[in-house]
Amino acid sequence: MRYADDPWAVGLMSPTAHVIASAATSVAFYGVTRSIPGTIMCFLSGIFIDIDHLFDLWWHKKRLTFSYKELLYYCELSPDGKLMLAFHSYELFVLLWALVILGKWGLFWWGLMVGATVHIILDQIYNPVRPSTYFFIYRWKNGFSKECFFPPGQLPGSQRTK
Numbered sequence: 767m768r769y770a771d772d773p774w775a776v777g778l779m780s781p782t783a784h785v786i787a788s789a790a791t792s793v794a795f796y797g798v799t800r801s802i803p804g805t806i807m808c809f810l811s812g813i814f815i816d817i818d819h820l821f822d823l824w825w826h827k828k829r830l831t832f833s834y835k836e837l838l839y840y841c842e843l844s845p846d847g848k849l850m851l852a853f854h855s856y857e858l859f860v861l862l863w864a865l866v867i868l869g870k871w872g873l874f875w876w877g878l879m880v881g882a883t884v885h886i887i888l889d890q891i892y893n894p895v896r897p898s899t900y901f902f903i904y905r906w907k908n909g910f911s912k913e914c915f916f917p918p919g920q921l922p923g924s925q926r927t928k
């Protein structure tokens with residue numbers, strides 16, 4: 767199977783997988799909290815944390831697109847450009863969780879953080895990335911290169927275009 771036919775076949779977390787995971791997380795969140803705003807935020811944050819991919823395309827190509835194919839090409843196949851993926855940063859999660867818990871923020875924020883946290887955990891487990899990939903400081907120290915995301919030879923596009 768060629769990458770272009772089914773780019774997610776090798777285990778990248780697809781948008782569909784994130785929607786399913788977010789729906790399941792939201793049901794559980796509602797079951798525990800009975801908070802409708804929190805549940806909505808939980809569902810949305812678990813999906814739309816990935817909009818940082820759009821920022822990266824803008825950063826390097828000065829293009830804003832909602833074409834899934836183009837975004838996928840830039841992030842996973844194209845050797846040029848860089849990836850910051852600002853929202854996919856454990857440091858940011860630690861900071862926000864500290865604010866939500868210590869600041870006693872409400873269930874709206876709890877929902878947002880639970881959805882986003884489940885998302886990044888699934889990305890870490892199922893995307894073929896390095897253990898340190900989702901640390902912002904690690905990516906920054908490596909100049910936000912695409913190579914620092916994936917172990918050598920594991921850049922998803924490099925496998926599936928052969």
Ligand SMILES: [Zn+2]
Nearest residue numbers: 815816854889
């Ligand atoms: Zn993601």
